[in-house]
Amino acid sequence: MEFDVAWVHRDRVLQADQLVDASVASIGPEPGTTYTLRVYLDDVLVDEVNGIAGATHGYGGYPGGGTMTVEVAAIRDELESWQAASVSFLYSGELALSGTLPPGAVGQAYSGSLTATGGVPPYVWSLGSGAPAEWSIDPDTGEIAGTASAAGIYAFDVIVEDDDGAIATSQQSVVVDEAGFPYWDHVTSQLNFIGADGATTTTDDKGAAWTFHGNAQIDTAQSVNGTSSLFLDGTGDYISTPDASWLDTNVAALTMELFFRTASSKLHALASKRGVGTVDFSLYVLADGRVQFAAYRSPSAVVTLVSSTAVAPGAFHHVEVVKNGTAWYLFLDGHLEASAAQSNTPQDGVNDLTIGREPFNTGRDFHGWIGGWRRTNGVALHTADFTPPPAPFPMS
DSSP states (O other): OEEEEEEEEEOOHHHHOOOTTTTSSOOOOTOOOOOEEEEEETTTTEEEEEEOOEEEEOOOOOEEEEEEEEEEEEEETTOOOOSOEEEEEEOOOOOOEEEOOOOOOOOTTTEEOEESSSSSOOEEEEEOOOOTTTTTOTTTOEEEEEEOOOEEEEEEOOOOOOOSSSSEEEEEEEEESSOTTGGGGEEEEEOOOOOOOOOOOBBBBBBBOOEETTOOOESSOOOSSOOEEEEEEEEEEEEEEEOOOGOOSSSSSSEEEEEEESSSOOEEEEEEEESSSSSSSEEEEOTTTTEEEEEEETTTEEEEEEEEEEOOSSSSSEEEEETTTTTEEEEEEEEEEEEEEOOOOOOOOOOOOOEEEEETGGGGGOOOEEEEEEEEOOOOOOOSOOOOOOOSOOOO
């Protein structure tokens, strides 16, 4: 709700001993007087404007609602008037929607809702086109429910209308996965890089905290999941998460997967924990397009796997590294490219896990798009050819 605030001035010197009716125009002000206007919503300061020269000020409105108090104080020679003028009233802010709908899964009952604030209740809710056909929204509560029959990324609007006819709309993009990943409980980190164009944060479906470095950002121009991916420009761009026990390489079984698309022919670091000291692992795309994985125990590699197939810039590929006991496997687009037994146990270090950079050699920064990342511990997903998983990775 927009509103204007107007006031009149009372000057104790010019007014002298006169009693002045509140409706009388301003007396004064003295030269150099300005005004400070403060706005409180339920006793919380939501805005303060200083240096106002006139006796009016307009507001475009605030989200939410409650008891609003507007306070005006005169300022001269950096001193504030001993008593401020104020008025309080019930306020209904601009109607707004907040929140993000959760992902869903095929064949599973869905439940999700957004939060409406401001406006004049009661609200009436509706869904725009594009949601799964089986989903509906409760017009009174805004609860979305139903059981989707097809996987996909669904883009649609959630719409709310208040009792005065004001309308707020929120564009949502909801991932509906297949029935789920059978080893979801073993997944320790998963990124699908779904987000707004230019965003510099992303959500790990297992809760790991990631930091974006350089110009790393979400990009909607290229994607393997139909929505967006992580773009890295090859010079100082990467993301990282701190070392943790789930990143140990010296375990009985593990699987690491990435979707990637290179934008140039060079040596690209896909994922690495190889920093100071020759420990942990690194996964690369070599300058000739072949993919290489190496695990280390200082001072050298204990296993090195190199694909026979080379990839060219301009297309997404799926790479998977599997450890099963002492045996390691490298897959490219579901095809077993190389396998070998480790000559010694890999050495776990304390370096961050980085995607798009090898800290050991920062000249190998990745140039292109990363479409997804998943780490699964305690499970060797494949030891022979397989059909690559669909993107995005299922979130359950």
